Amino acid sequence: MSEQVAFQHIEKTSLIGTRIKKPDAPAKAIGKTRYINDMVLPQMLYGKILHAGRTHAEIVSIDTSEAEKLPGVHLVITAQDTPDLKLGFVKDNAPLKDKVRCERDEVAAVAAESEAIAAEALKLIKVTYKDLPPVYTIEDGLKDGAPVIQDRFPDNKSLSFKFTHGDMAAAEQKSDIILDDVFNVHYVTHCCMGTSCAIADFDHNGKLTIYSQTQYPYNYKMDLAPALGIDPGDIRVIQPPTGGSFGAKLDVYPFEPVAAILAQKTGRPVKILFDREEEFINSPTRQPARMHLRTGCTSDGILTFRAADVMMDNGAYTSWGPTVPVIMMRTVSGHYRVPVVDFKGQAVYTNNAYAGSFRGYGNVQMTYATAQHMDMLAEKLAKDHNLDPIEFRLKNAQKSGEVTPQKSFLRECALAECLTTAAEASDYVNKLNKYTAERAQEGRYKRGIGLASSIHNAGGAKIHKSDGCGTILKMDDYARVTVITGASEIGQGIDAVIAQIVAEELGVPTEHVNLVNNDSDLGPWDVGVHASRTTFIAGNGARRAAIKAKKQILAAASKQANVSADELDLRGGFVVQDKDGAVVTKLDKMLRQMHFQPEPDVVMVSDYYEPNSEPEGRDHISDHSAAYSHAVHIAEVLVDTYTGEVKVEKVTMAQDVGRVINRMGLEAQMEGGLAFGLGFALSEEMIFEEGRLKNPSFRDYKLPTAPDMPDLDIHFIESDCAEGPYGAKGIAELPTIVVAPAIANAVYNATGIRFFNPPMTPEKVARAIWEKKQV
Template identity: 35%
Template sequence: MTTTSLAKEKLHVINTHVHNIDGIAKVTGRATYSFDVKLPGMLYGKILRSPHPHAKIINIDASKALALHGVKAVVTGKDTLGVKQGIWRRYSELCDEQILPVEKVRYIGEPVAAVAAITEEIAEAALDLIEVEYEVLEGVYEPYEAMKKEAPEIHEGVERNINVTRHIEWGDVETGFEQADYIREDHFFCGGQAHMCMETRSAVASYTPEGKLTIYHSNQSAYYMQALMAGVLGMKEGNVRVIAQYVGGGFGGKFELDGAIFTSCILSMKLHRPVKVIYTREEDFIATKRRTPMHYWVRTGIKKDGTFCAREARVVSNGGAYTGMGATALYLTGFFHSFPYRWENYRYDGYRVYTNTLPSTSMRGFGAPQAMFCSEQQLEWIAADLGLDPIEMRRKNGHYAGYEVPGQAFIASCGLDEAFTVMKEWIAKKGKLPANRGIGFSAAGFMSGGIFNWFDTPYSFSSAVVTINQDATVELHIGATEIGQGSNTTMAIIAAETLGVKVEDIKVHSGDTDHCPADLGAWGSRQTLMTGNATKRACEDAKAQLLEFAYAKMGLNIVYDLDIKDRWVHIVARPERGMPFDELVTIALRGKDGQRIIGRGFYTPHRKGMISPAYSYMLQGVEVDIDPETGKIELLDSLTAHDCGQPINHLGLIGQLEGAFSMAAGYGYLEYMPYEDGKLMNPNLVDYKMIRATEMPETPIHDIDTYEPEGPYGAKEAGEGLTNPTAAAIGNAIFHALGVQMKECPIRPHMIVDALKEKAEKEKAGK
């Protein structure tokens, strides 16, 4: 990994190699995930799921199940308040999902009833004894079919099953196209993708007679879970405690309520005993949510010299049975489809349509991977059509620091230009390639947290509280959720840098709503910037309080500046004059009548446009080899050129980017979710193909340091955005290797074989 540093100040802790502070607990098996939680008297829950994609529930008879020895309770929708919930709380029409529905089911795998028993096996056996009478309704599985007049109505009163529409526009698109020398239109389809967290959805709920509900749950936002569960249970938020200390991955699939948390709570409240519900891998496939499948139509107009004139895009997405985070994904795909270029004229219309399939939602990249698969391939084909250098054409139209995406966003830092240079050099070094081998690249950008407040939280988006102990160690309480991405380590580094101590002095407390301040959690690449800012401010607050005592003790001329670095409190101009940090802490404790120093910090973005306070930029290059007979794709090499502002943890950054590349490559050519009549045909890890370690190429990273003024120490997003360019880069590599254009994602072998046949036939006809 090469680095060019533009950091504005001399940093002592930031951008060093720091191993995850929870790494030892994890590798020694002491980290307690929800899966590991065992409470006295705990029961095991299992969920009965709908076998039908669309059906009315006529009756549920649980008497035989209840008679089974060891079964303690069976719950159905009638045991709930019947609240239709959703994460878009500001918009009641988008809160459309009743977990354990009373009237009808809308997809195969939807929860219908849940059992609690003394063992998991008994609970499983009891499911077979529950008799559910359904009236099966006609189902509809594709959005274009669902919009037809004769299509069945999935949600009452939602005409033509259109769930959400989104429109983005700036400039004068018609005039832009009139100015273009060349116009190209293409249709694409991007499929779904399973989040595939190592830890499946899981929860342990414990309701006690005094009215307190404690939930251990695998999620991306303990605060969201607390608020949403309080809403569906009719409880005060303060009486719901959510603990998510260790979480085995989220990727956008774990910040909505799921069947595990809901049924474990309902069962626990009925029995006043702890109940654990763990999803199997198959349940995780068929009954959670997925990346949103999208049909894209893209029309682009450019001048002969490569100047971009206008772009218009239209998306129809398969929303599945419920809204989830789909409304946000529908907006963001349209917004990021314009990235990372300066389109003077741009228009996007998005339509999200209900179908009787697994609900679609956010997933790492939040709609942008689909957007870039279409955008970046089409640009490559345009460059080829016009005989333009694809890198220089993109560079000429690329974002730069100081650019404003009209009415949407302000770009304060941007390393895109350098990324193009790095990519150009890498491609040039490859020289002439053998037959059936190609290099492709794709550009992208991404947000550093969302500005939107559809959740309608009254709290700051991020908050932090820091407390200095007598022994000079530091307690950092944050509401951020550590989901394996290393956010606790990131916050420890920011705290250590700000307070002037060591990382090992910082104890991070997160993922517990009883003890940590509210924070929107880990989604949309928000924690480094937002929780990072809150952490930095809390530490600055504590540090300022401490330094007041240092000034008094040292009797300094007030023009001198004091600072703390490496546990040494000192005069900035004369670093040898000072005192140890722990001595200052003791003085401050005495001076404050024994009260500990407490610093508070918070962050909510203001006046930062429509989407995000800051944007990262990246280019992904790949070299692929394709077997023209079988269509099999092999990844041989890659290069990532990435601008995440000031990296906070060098080691963590590498891990995040490698992980993003792996997930994105899987989306590009492997991870396929075929449905037949609403049923997922490959809900297991034998038939659902993910990229394996042995299939990963080398992943060198060129880190382009910029300084993002809105971020803590200049930091911004890293790790989610790199999911965006890779599928398109693979498509572009195939285009350069074989001369075929791939318009469906994931790109599967038979598509390549078919495209080559079609190409050969055309060439034959042309002769």
């Protein structure tokens, strides 16, 4: 064997840009994967939470005695049994409430031997409420003498944000066109297919193991510990396979400490699992926003300023939702060259549902406004000043190396290339003009085309003190690689990407790379899976660790072969000569030789990668991401002007991905991300009446299904990011961010009507068309 291979030459090939299958897909496809929802621990009890079902009330009394008597019930707890724990961004939320502030409020909880018994016990808890005057709108919350939702915030104002840059009065003076519009973005929710679940289990030393769907296992410990009066070090977070997250699990929500408290007090594992209706009512939403946007422009088509005044319904508690202005303002100030900026954001407490983080994080909302304003300007400039709509955008598009007013450093900027690629591929300008001309003609069905673009952080977002990720890599005597990463896998595909990157560096098959993660006792620290960061941050970490391992192996091989390590490489499971691929030795043999010698040299390396970015400061002036990326979507729609139905027939997507790593996973993120934006644009809407959700089911909350998906023409623009792994940038949010305004612009092109308030449901579109006809 070894004699034969001695004459072999192995060519240098690369896995980067190829299609890598997700390692966990087979087990999922055959139904073998045990998701957290499927887990049963020995002696496990089932927890259920009593929700208030009213929006603002004092809790006069709670009588749990009948529930406690029900056979099979182990424990009933109320606010009195829970420590003075506060959750959330401003610590205004408690696991169990002593006052009701919104429909979902958790009032009591039960642990019982079955879900049915727990449900029965909830019915036996008698709560006496005294209703208080409610607040359901931002306006009512800001009125003098408005009912106070949170005592610490007597004026009902929670978070506020401000960023200004440049001389606004001068900019207005210079503007030939000023657009001034209000956009209202509605409530939507994540609808993870696997409903929310937590399983808590204490051991005899008081250490908690919590099986959780969390996306940020390491900081999660810090947020959860005070609930239980334990040290964060005494919490182990295990993240079993989960049915989607999309930002929904980026905070601690009350059901998690409730499960832990029930487990702590009963000494038994306790599982809380929502049914679909509970999931709708008790999950975070996307932050709704009323965005007053003003945009100025010269008659030459040069942007002069943007001013955005964003009012947000905070709901009753503060999770990540009302922090989204941090990202909104990056788009206002940094998408296209905006010399003068005025951004204000204010969240106001009400008795409504509250928002968390959600794929696209503020940028879905803000881009819905900015991209429509760009389209409105493009139309005006084309009509009055004969400026081509793509040329207008190109005039304002930044080039590589430019810095935005908030100091986002656009080191590699491919906005112009995204614009020209998408426009050419879709024949945008010709179709735009054709459909505009056809708009006035008779006919029930109208076609339209619409372009939208945005910017997003693509190299993490330093909102915590560190935005880093740790990696530990070891190789065994058989050249199998184990990578222990802090990065979480929640379905997005970092498992495939890390296997691919490590295999690329170490010259082994991807199947020989085992990933160990989703367990806080095993993995080194990571900030969490969010902000389009994991391929960039964890990918860089894995690559750096693999390079260290490779160096170690080549150093040992160089001694043995008596050549410089620079002249060696790892390919196809062999140590080879770099220049011609001539085999030096088998990799596993090399590793054994390193291991079994008087001074063993075993491959066990680690790395902590901290991206080259600056923390987001209070002044919002920092290069908060290690990379930024752009995407352009062009949507083509067919509008039934009678029924108001909008069929999105095709979307051309051009996105700066830096460099393609796993082509299949990248496409999958683009397609899935787009589907989120499609639902947001056309059909998804949480309907609230007086703070109560009226459509908590898939029957009436309409997610996109297979027939709704348009044909996609995806173009990857490779700007080769200096900081990213192999040049890659983070990619997962832009597809969700950009498509809705592209559809809105296309609907405008088809009908001549602007939709400032999504979703563009058939009824809303039909009504607007009908009203326009009446005038």
